[in-house]
Amino acid sequence: MNLPKLFKKSLIVCSLSFMSLNATFAEDINLKEIVDSCNAGDIDNCFLAGTLLIEGTDVEKDSLTGVKLAEKACTKGLREACSYLGEEYLTGKHLKANSNQAAYYIELACNAGDMYSCAVFGSMSAKGLGVRRDLEKAASLFTKSCDGNESFGCLLLAKMHQDGFGVNQDLQKAITLLDKACSLENDEACKQKEELISKLKVKK
Numbered sequence: 001m002n003l004p005k006l007f008k009k010s011l012i013v014c015s016l017s018f019m020s021l022n023a024t025f026a027e028d029i030n031l032k033e034i035v036d037s038c039n040a041g042d043i044d045n046c047f048l049a050g051t052l053l054i055e056g057t058d059v060e061k062d063s064l065t066g067v068k069l070a071e072k073a074c075t076k077g078l079r080e081a082c083s084y085l086g087e088e089y090l091t092g093k094h095l096k097a098n099s100n101q102a103a104y105y106i107e108l109a110c111n112a113g114d115m116y117s118c119a120v121f122g123s124m125s126a127k128g129l130g131v132r133r134d135l136e137k138a139a140s141l142f143t144k145s146c147d148g149n150e151s152f153g154c155l156l157l158a159k160m161h162q163d164g165f166g167v168n169q170d171l172q173k174a175i176t177l178l179d180k181a182c183s184l185e186n187d188e189a190c191k192q193k194e195e196l197i198s199k200l201k202v203k204k
Helices: 003-024 031-039 043-055 063-075 079-091 099-111 115-127 135-147 151-163 171-183 187-203
Strands: none
Touching: 031 043, 031 063, 043 063, 043 079, 063 079, 063 099, 079 099, 079 115, 099 115, 115 135, 115 151, 135 151, 135 171, 151 171, 151 187, 171 187
């Protein structure tokens, strides 16, 4: 099952989204005002200050303080902050890679309703990355993600059914899931659906 390749693609998309967030605030940053706003209860600014300090975007890099601020936003219910910390610990881009910490924050994001994070956490569960390997849990997380209209979850669940990996092999179900992911504008799913349908026609 080629989970790592698909997983890598998802992380690139996730990273680009956070890059665009910081680009918006790249000019005329007043970190003190942002932190003061955070301390006054603005969790969006807690997240913003955290990302600026973690990445050293137009401010002096301070990962320890940055993590505390982003974590504050995460624990207050901002799922984007949870998924951001999970991604940073997973990729090691700005923080030291730590798969256990990555799994912790990504699970929090999933529980907060981020369907993309549910798919990522499912992938980590399937691979035993940062958590105990559990294919049943992975399938459940992919299902939750797909039911929430996250194409990545549909794609990975389809792959499990196609290969009989942790679930009963069911090619028709795989096609149905790939069709849903394709309708959600996942080009990889569209390609895999056509390939699978072609293989089934050849076998007939």
